[in-house]
Amino acid sequence: MDKESRDYEVCLCYHVTRGEIEDMIKENNIRxxxxxxxxxxxxxxxxxxxxxxxxxxxxxxS
Structure with a gap:
């Protein structure tokens, strides 16, 4: 799967997707x-x- 896809599983240990990570960054203003x-x-x-x-x-x- 393409790493740019929101469905891409970034963390294989905890099964967290890119989309979930992006949303957490935006919602919590993480820097x-x-x-x-x-x-x-x-x-x-x-x-x-x-x-x-x-x-x-x-x-x-960015």
Missing amino acids: DLKTLCEVAKVGDKCGGCREDLDMILSEVN
Whole structure:
């Protein structure tokens, strides 16, 4: 699946999609990765999604 799709599963450990992440960033006015990980409850198990999370965070806030 395309990483740009809102249905793309960013966090495989917790099954969180790009769309859910984008919505959380906008709804909570999140500006940094640490806060995003805490609010979305992602990125703390294997850490494999952190690069994608950071990229999405930058795109939403640009």
